Amino acid sequence: MSVRPGRSRAVPRDAVHHPLFARCYARFSVSAETRTGMGRVRERLLDGLSGRVIEVGAGNGLNFSHYPGTVSEVVAIEPERVLRQWAVEAALRAQVPVDVAPGAAEALPVKSEAFDAAVVSLVLCSVRDVPRALGELRRVLRPGGEVRFFEHGRDGGRVMSFTQRALDRTLWPPLSGGCHLSREPVAALREAGFTLGPYRRMRMPENGPALPSSYCVLGTAWRPPGDGA
Numbered sequence: 198m199s200v201r202p203g204r205s206r207a208v209p210r211d212a213v214h215h216p217l218f219a220r221c222y223a224r225f226s227v228s229a230e231t232r233t234g235m236g237r238v239r240e241r242l243l244d245g246l247s248g249r250v251i252e253v254g255a256g257n258g259l260n261f262s263h264y265p266g267t268v269s270e271v272v273a274i275e276p277e278r279v280l281r282q283w284a285v286e287a288a289l290r291a292q293v294p295v296d297v298a299p300g301a302a303e304a305l306p307v308k309s310e311a312f313d314a315a316v317v318s319l320v321l322c323s324v325r326d327v328p329r330a331l332g333e334l335r336r337v338l339r340p341g342g343e344v345r346f347f348e349h350g351r352d353g354g355r356v357m358s359f360t361q362r363a364l365d366r367t368l369w370p371p372l373s374g375g376c377h378l379s380r381e382p383v384a385a386l387r388e389a390g391f392t393l394g395p396y397r398r399m400r401m402p403e404n405g406p407a408l409p410s411s412y413c414v415l416g417t418a419w420r421p422p423g424d425g426a
């Protein structure tokens with residue numbers, strides 16, 4: 198296992214502390230698995246992965262049961278204490294070995310180039326520093342390693358984008374555990390030096406009214422094979 202629990206890279210252990218949001222998310226996210234089709238999205242997100250995987254911002258561990266048997270080990274980083282406890286329980290039920298550890302995306306407590314793949318789902322909206330978090334993902338992936346992402350962000354036309362930005366400046370982050378609505382995950386991955394693979398824009402939930410958080414993207418990106426960063 199490559200987690201280095203005692204080592205802090207300038208981000209404290211409980212870098213994220215949103216106990217109320219964590220309890221709400223744990224409840225809402227479980228019902229969303231079937232109610233909004235999130236379970237099927239997680240299945241597609243992780244399909245075909247193999248080798249050693251790092252999942253960043255694992256929340257309450259809802260991805261864990263969807264990892265295919267070709268994955269040899271998952272290191273799941275979760276900074277929020279309440280969610281991390283749920284993730285530890287989910288790890289016990291997973292079919293592949295999952296090791297849950299504290300840490301933040303901006304300072305991953307693992308060695309460089311230690312993973313074949315990295316997974317982020319609904320996390321880049323919440324990290325404090327997106328370029329730094331993606332720089333860390335790039336560091337811990339082996340050259341040629343892949344990122345699987347499912348994220349929401351800015352879209353939906355001018356009025357919706359305006360609404361997303363207005364909510365980001367006011368109510369949304371404090372009410373939703375630091376989440377932002379108007380980030381652009383695909384552009385951020387490209388700017389961080391990843392090669393974009395296929396990705397698909399989709400609305401969640403797929404049916405019903407579009408919410409400011411509905412505009413999602415599911416896809417793959419790679420650390421370039423010759424990348425010596």
Ligand SMILES: C[S@@+](CC[C@H](N)C(=O)[O-])C[C@H]1O[C@@H](n2cnc3c(N)ncnc32)[C@H](O)[C@@H]1O
Pocket residue numbers: 212213222226253254255256257258259260274275276277280300301302303317318319320323324325375
């Ligand atoms: C909306 S939840 C998504 C949880 C999970 N990935 C999922 O798909 O259900 C956002 C997650 O990002 C985590 N998070 C927030 N800031 C983070 C950071 N700086 N580094 C790593 N994870 C972070 C939160 O603690 C939370 O678990």
